[in-house]
Amino acid sequence: MRTEIRFAGFGGQGIITSAVIFGKAAALYDNKYVVQTQVYGPEARGGAATGAVIIDEVEILYPKVVDPDIYVIMSQDGFDKYGTKTKPDAIMVLDSGLVHDRPNCTYYEVPASRVAKEDLGRVIVANIIMLGALVAATGVIGREALKEGILTSVPKGTEELNMKAMIQGFELIQKI
Amino acid sequence: MRTEIRFAGFGGQGIITSAVIFGKAAALYDNKYVVQTQVYGPEARGGAATGAVIIDEVEILYPKVVDPDIYVIMSQDGFDKYGTKTKPDAIMVLDSGLVHDRPNCTYYEVPASRVAKEDLGRVIVANIIMLGALVAATGVIGREALKEGILTSVPKGTEELNMKAMIQGFELIQKI
Numbered sequence: 036m037r038t039e040i041r042f043a044g045f046g047g048q049g050i051i052t053s054a055v056i057f058g059k060a061a062a063l064y065d066n067k068y069v070v071q072t073q074v075y076g077p078e079a080r081g082g083a084a085t086g087a088v089i090i091d092e093v094e095i096l097y098p099k100v101v102d103p104d105i106y107v108i109m110s111q112d113g114f115d116k117y118g119t120k121t122k123p124d125a126i127m128v129l130d131s132g133l134v135h136d137r138p139n140c141t142y143y144e145v146p147a148s149r150v151a152k153e154d155l156g157r158v159i160v161a162n163i164i165m166l167g168a169l170v171a172a173t174g175v176i177g178r179e180a181l182k183e184g185i186l187t188s189v190p191k192g193t194e195e196l197n198m199k200a201m202i203q204g205f206e207l208i209q210k211i
Numbered sequence: 212m213r214t215e216i217r218f219a220g221f222g223g224q225g226i227i228t229s230a231v232i233f234g235k236a237a238a239l240y241d242n243k244y245v246v247q248t249q250v251y252g253p254e255a256r257g258g259a260a261t262g263a264v265i266i267d268e269v270e271i272l273y274p275k276v277v278d279p280d281i282y283v284i285m286s287q288d289g290f291d292k293y294g295t296k297t298k299p300d301a302i303m304v305l306d307s308g309l310v311h312d313r314p315n316c317t318y319y320e321v322p323a324s325r326v327a328k329e330d331l332g333r334v335i336v337a338n339i340i341m342l343g344a345l346v347a348a349t350g351v352i353g354r355e356a357l358k359e360g361i362l363t364s365v366p367k368g369t370e371e372l373n374m375k376a377m378i379q380g381f382e383l384i385q386k387i
Contacts, residue, residue: 046239051231055249059227062251069252073231075238075245076270094252099274190366 041103043113049162054086060184160200167204217279219289225338230262236360336376343380
C-alpha cells in the first residue's frame, strides 16, 4: 500500500536529513520501494524546510506527494503550509513546543526539541526523536529498520546520542 | 533553463549526501528552484546508490528526471546503469579510478577517491571533490553557492577538510 509522508519544519532542524534517513531505513532495511524528495523554491530562503517520502510494496510510478497519510511537523510555519488540509484518517506527529495549532486528523504531541535540549543536551537530535515517535506512532516501518537507517547515516561518534534520541521518541509515544 | 543532474555510485560513498548538498546549494545560495530526489528500490540493497537534482529558474512542474544534462558517476555499476545512454551534449564527471568505461558525451576524468585518500587522508570526502569538479566543469551553480551548501551541511569540525576537498575538485578540473 502506498504511504505518503510529509516532513516540515525550519532550516537547521535537520528536516531533510530526517527524510533522507527515513527513506534509507525504509528502502534498505525494511524492504520497501521508496521515493524521497525535496522541493526547494525561493520560499525555502525564508527558512522553511520540507521533505517527503513515499513508500510502497511495489514500484512507485507517480513520485509526487498527492495527499499525505502521515505528517511530521516541527514548526508552526510548516503546519500552516502543510498541516491545515489533512485528510481525516491522516496521522500527524508534531513538536508540541513549536507547533501551536492542532490538525483535524489524529495527532501525537511530542516535545522533541525540549527533550533533545533538556534531557539529551543537544537540540540538533530533535529530528531523530521525531523519527522514533513517527515509527512508534504509525508502525510504517520497523524499529530495527529505523535503527539501521540512523546508525548508517549519522556522523561517527554520534551514534550513542542518536540512539538515545530515537528511544526517547519511542518512549514519548508509549507514554501518551 | 531546466538542468537535470544524475548522481550515481555505490553505498557508503555519500552519493545521496552529495545530491542533497548540491540541491541545497542551488536552492538556498544560487536562487534556483530545485527538486532533489532519491529513488530506492530493492536493487539499492545490491549496493547501488543514486540521487538526482533538477534545477530551473522557474517552478519545476515535472519532478522526474527525463534525460540528464549532467552526470556525476562514482562507480562502474553506476555507469552501467545510468551512463551508457547519455545524450551527445551531456557532460559527465566521473571518478577515473572507479569507472572504467567512458561515455559518448563530453566527460571529465577526476581521480576523486584516490586524491581523497592519498592527499586528504579521508576517502569519505571523494563525494565533495566530485561536487567541486562538477561546479568547475559545468558552472551550473556558483562556487560560492556550493561552498555555502557544503559548510551548512557537513558535521561540525569537518569544515576545513571539506573545503580542501571542494578546492581539490576545482583544481582537478582546471588542470585538465
